[in-house]
Amino acid sequence: MVKPTDIWLCGYMKSGNTWLSEIVSLIMADGVVDRVRERPITERVPNIFIVDNDRCNSVWFEGLIDPRITVNHLELKYLPRFEGKEGKMIYIVRNPKDVCVSLYRFQHMTKSRAIDWDEMYGFFLDGHLIIGDWLSHVTDFWLAYGTGNHPSFTAETVANITTHCSLRTMRDNPMANQSDLMTRVGKPGAQFVRKGIIGDWRRHMTDTQSALFDERFGQQLRAIGLPVCDELADAQRCMRDTGRIIV
Known part of the structure; x- marks a missing residue:
């Protein structure tokens, strides 16, 4: 049962x-890292929809102290x-090109059978x-939730979150880098938080593959008014134009 909190x-x-989970968790802690x-x-x-231990289930979740925060990857129709x-x-x-590469790299960090890049690319492109x-x-x-207000926080809270949730801090923090998960399913030395950058897809995709992604996704994304950027500078410009960041 969903609660108002x-x-x-x-x-x-x-x-x-x-x-995002680390950022929101810290927001709910008023930016107090400790x-x-x-x-x-x-x-x-x-993620109550992935049962990986005895506690992580709906009954356990119902008993959590408010406010409850949960993460999932389910399609909208299931929520x-x-x-x-x-x-x-x-x-x-996230840019689908970077999502595809990240899925490919993550799959190669786990103990499951590794697939090659062309396989992953094809599976992703075809859905x-x-x-x-x-x-x-x-x-x-x-289309269901594409607009909304963006709350403000104190400068101190923003500064604490920015520092604690930087890529380097996230990667060096076993509490945030899902070290428990990677110990169970990952290869030795694998890290859940890898690069966290825009544009790493260029190291994997050919120009032809990139163009096919643009053809497959670009027109519909533009039609619904959802901008997806290939470059960091373009993403920052888009966020400024929509009022989502102040620089």
Whole structure:
């Protein structure tokens, strides 16, 4: 059952969900790092739809102290409708080229059978992954929740969150870098938080593959008014234009 104080973090896999979880967890701690430093992110922001231990299930989640924060990768049709009074939903979107590369790299860090880049590229482009089609996932959420207000925080809270949630700090922090998960399923030395940058897809995709991604996703994303940028500078410019950051 969804409570008015719930915060549900949603997004396609490898879209920055762990980063978002750490940021929101720290926001709810008023930017006080000591309140989150010693607890794994999987405890602070559990995914109740992935049962990886005896506690991580709906019964356990019902008993958590409010406000409850949870993360998931489910399609919109499998989730309750959020209108504000039922709780809050935050959806994260990442450039699909970087999502595809991140999924490929993550798959190679786990103990499962590794597939080659062309296989992953083809599966992603055709929407033939177990988590579904990226474009459908993003489009459904964007059309349902694509507008909204953006709350402000104190300068001290923002500064603490910015420092604690930097890429280097996240990568060096086992509580945020899902070290418990990688110990179970990852190869030796694998890290859940890898590069966290825009444009790493250029190291993997050919110009032809990039063009096919643009053809597959670009027109519909423009049609629904959802900008997805290939470069960091373009992303920053877009965020400034929409009022989502102040620089």
